[in-house]
Amino acid sequence: MNIEIYYFSGTGNSLAVAREISEKTNGKLIPIPTVMNHDHITTNADVIGIIFPVYYTGIINIPLIVQRFVMKLENINKPYIFAVCTYGGGFGTTLKLLDKMINSRGGRLSSGFGVHMPQNAFTKPFENKEKLYQDWKKEKLATICECVLAKQEYKFDTDSILIKPVVNILERIMKTAIFKPIFLKSMSNTAGFKKNPNLPAEEIIHLMDNSYHTDENCKNCTTCAKICPVHNIKLVEGKPVWQHHCET
Ligand SMILES: Cc1cc2nc3c(=O)[nH]c(=O)nc-3n(C[C@H](O)[C@H](O)[C@H](O)COP(=O)(O)O)c2cc1C
Known part of the structure; x- marks a missing residue:
């Protein structure tokens, strides 16, 4: 099976996740910035993975380079597409938004995962760094790889019940015209x-x-x-x- 894993990473969290998934699935790891000089991105892959950090809970947008990347994808109605977003607190509507963008290119996101990683947007160092890396390997890595290798449909991950109401309120506020x-x-x-x-x-x-x-x-x-x-x-x-x- 030909698996291509495209990733964008500002500070290494998404890279760490992309690397582990590529090792376990034998997928080819491709940094998104290296393909951005093409007008269109066509691929013969059976499976396409998109791995990136959450920015602004996906309410405002996903990282713009990832959006531009998706908008360049061609002929994506056949491959199985999965996404993993790494986040520091809550990922809100990120996966839904990505799915919409993929839909607009004629494809669909078959599975979407959120991986809790160290928060990189604050200056205070994140204390649980090591634990979060260990938890990701213990709890999420195998599930994602099994799902991808079996090309399984997977209902997108959602935020925890504690974070969800906060993100819902934020989403409502941010959607207002003001x-x-x-x-x-x-x-x-x-x-x-x-x-x-x-x-x-x-x-x-x-x-x-x-x-x-x-x-x-x-x-x-x-x-x-x-x-x-x-x-x-x-x-x-x-x-x-x-x-x-x-x-x-
Ligand atoms: C501009 C910016 C916005 C962010 N917004 C969010 C957010 O809304 N929710 C969240 O949980 N994490 C947010 N983060 C944290 C990152 O998503 C998180 O630390 C991610 O794992 C970083 O991945 P990377 O090391 O691959 O860049 C933000 C980070 C940046 C730089």
């Missing part, structure tokens, strides 16, 4: 565009790196430039300079 512009305006402020809050989300996201900086603790190790998945960091005199095609 909230989305407020949210985009605050993002655009972060991106340094106080004077022009009306840029489309796609452009604002790319410019979010306007708020990124280093300080005297930067040791010029150059790791940031080496690992940025979309090559958005150049080194100038050993220090990172962001290039404004950020994916956050």
Whole structure:
């Protein structure tokens, strides 16, 4: 069986998950940024996997690079498609939204999983890091691989009963006509565009790196430039300079 596993990962959680699944299923691991220079993405795979981090509980969107990737997929009505989103707290409507995007390309998501991983969106280090990695391997990895290898239908994972009501309320608020512009305006402020809050989300996201900086603790190790998945960091005199095609 020809299995292709496409992944996007900002800080390594989704990469860790994608790697383990590819090892257990003998699937080919393909970083999404490496195929984005094609206008259309066609594949002969029997199984396509899409693995990525949750951004904004999927209420606003999935990571834009993943959305652009899905919109380039061609002839996807035959392969079995599965998705795994890694999340730090709650994934809300992420899988439903991805399914809608895949539907618009003529395919469908046959199974969708959420994997709880360390939260990377806050500056405070996540204390349960090791436990979360162990739990994922013990509790989820085998289920996902068995399901994928058998091309089984699987009702999408949903948030825990504690998180669900919070996400539902957030979803309702965010769907209001007033909230989305407020949210985009605050993002655009972060991106340094106080004077022009009306840029489309796609452009604002790319410019979010306007708020990124280093300080005297930067040791010029150059790791940031080496690992940025979309090559958005150049080194100038050993220090990172962001290039404004950020994916956050
Ligand atoms: C811009 C941004 C938005 C995020 N939004 C959410 C969110 O809404 N819900 C959540 O549970 N985690 C959220 N996270 C956390 C990541 O989804 C989570 O840590 C993920 O495992 C990171 O995967 P990666 O290391 O492959 O990038 C967000 C992270 C970023 C950078």
